[in-house]
Amino acid sequence: MSARVPTLLMAMAVVLAATGLADARPDSRSMGCAQIRTMIQNHRAVVLTTGPNTYDRYVRQFGNECDWPEVPMSAYVPSRDGDCPVYRCEEPVNNFPN
Numbered sequence: 639m640s641a642r643v644p645t646l647l648m649a650m651a652v653v654l655a656a657t658g659l660a661d662a663r664p665d666s667r668s669m670g671c672a673q674i675r676t677m678i679q680n681h682r683a684v685v686l687t688t689g690p691n692t693y694d695r696y697v698r699q700f701g702n703e704c705d706w707p708e709v710p711m712s713a714y715v716p717s718r719d720g721d722c723p724v725y726r727c728e729e730p731v732n733n734f735p736n
Contacts, residue, residue, distance in 0.1 A: 663687045666715040671722035674715065678724060688715050696724045703727065 665687040666674055678684050678696050683703045687693045697703035699710050704727035713726040 670719050671717045674722050696726050699725050
């Protein structure tokens with residue numbers, strides 16, 4: 639039974655270390671617009687928390703971060719200094735008259 643305690647403690651330490659390494663989603667509301675845009679440019683795509691229960695993936699304007707047929711479309715996220723213009727992958731909508 640005494641050999642189980644060190645094994646259990648070691649397993650708990652590994653689990654705690656692994657969860658501590660996981661990055662939390664950055665909250666756009668606590669960041670400035672320039673900081674958000676720089677983060678997206680540096681990482682090519684970022685998942686941001688935008689509200690108490692909302693999040694989305696935002697991408698660079700020019701790049702191949704979107705899966706076909708999606709393309710980068712304009713969006714706004716709340717930031718510390720107002721609404722921040724960013725891009726999100728969406729399917730283009732064809733609103734052509736018949």
